Amino acid sequence: MRAIPASFYSGDVDRVARDLIGATLLVDGVGGVIVETEAYDAADPASHSFVGRTARNAAMFGPVGHAYIYRIYGLHLCLNIVCGSPGSAVLIRAIEPLHGVERMQERRGAAMRVNQLCAGPGRLCSALGIDQRLDGASMALPPFALFERVEPVSIQTGPRIGITLAADRLRRFGAAGSPWLSRRFPIASPCTAV
DNA sequence: CGGATGATCAACT
DNA sequence: GTTGATCATCCGC
Numbered sequence: 001m002r003a004i005p006a007s008f009y010s011g012d013v014d015r016v017a018r019d020l021i022g023a024t025l026l027v028d029g030v031g032g033v034i035v036e037t038e039a040y041d042a043a044d045p046a047s048h049s050f051v052g053r054t055a056r057n058a059a060m061f062g063p064v065g066h067a068y069i070y071r072i073y074g075l076h077l078c079l080n081i082v083c084g085s086p087g088s089a090v091l092i093r094a095i096e097p098l099h100g101v102e103r104m105q106e107r108r109g110a111a112m113r114v115n116q117l118c119a120g121p122g123r124l125c126s127a128l129g130i131d132q133r134l135d136g137a138s139m140a141l142p143p144f145a146l147f148e149r150v151e152p153v154s155i156q157t158g159p160r161i162g163i164t165l166a167a168d169r170l171r172r173f174g175a176a177g178s179p180w181l182s183r184r185f186p187i188a189s190p191c192t193a194v
Numbered sequence: 195c196g197g198a199t200g201a202t203c204a205a206c207t
Numbered sequence: 208g209t210t211g212a213t214c215a216t217c218c219g220c
Contacts, residue, residue: 038212040212046212047212048212051206054205054206055204055205056204056205070204070212071202071203071204072203072211072212073201073202073203073210073212073213073214074201074204074211074213075201075202075203075213075214076213076214078213080212091212093212120213120214121212121213122213122214123213123214126214161212161213162211162212162213163212164211
């Protein structure tokens with residue numbers, strides 16, 4: 001497996017969000033293959049960075065390839081990877097659990113169904129043991145590890161989830177037909193092979 | 195099953 | 208005081 005270099009994150013955020021589908025994400029050896037992402041940037045009303053740099057979103061304007069982690073709805077954490085244009089990032093929404101599934105189950109509870117372990121940004125952070133202190137940390141250094149996609153994937157596009165502003169933009173990307181998605185894509189949404 | 199609800203934090207008005 | 212890039216649980220079919 002080839003580690004993802006910093007150059008991977010330059011250029012169009014949507015392209016990065018697409019290329020991260022199929023990549024392998026590990027936190028302290030626990031993780032799997034990314035199957036769902038969303039793209040955000042400073043020109044996007046739905047993005048935290050739309051209002052400019054603040055204390056919370058500072059990482060979004062920091063080094064490329066680092067993590068932007070924030071708390072949502074008072075309880076859950078979400079993991080983003082900072083991209084080339086300032087204020088842009090990719091939200092990691094779901095992965096296929098492959099490594100350290102036992103540790104994930106310890107964290108999420110044994111009752112949790114395996115296909116729900118990492119299906120959603122909050123669940124994913126919980127299962128991988130991500131905490132807010134990792135905000136701003138490099139995705140290329142421990143405890144993180146990121147590896148490039150090896151197999152070709154069919155990628156589906158659709159509207160982002162939980163968004164009210166700019167809800168019509170198709171900036172959610174997923175491995176077509178994957179059983180590990182947080183939600184199914186609307187039928188007849190665009191699908192491209194990569 | 196599907197929809198409603200409450201949990202609980204931090205940024206911003 | 209309000210509002211979220213959410214999730215687990217409860218309740219009604």
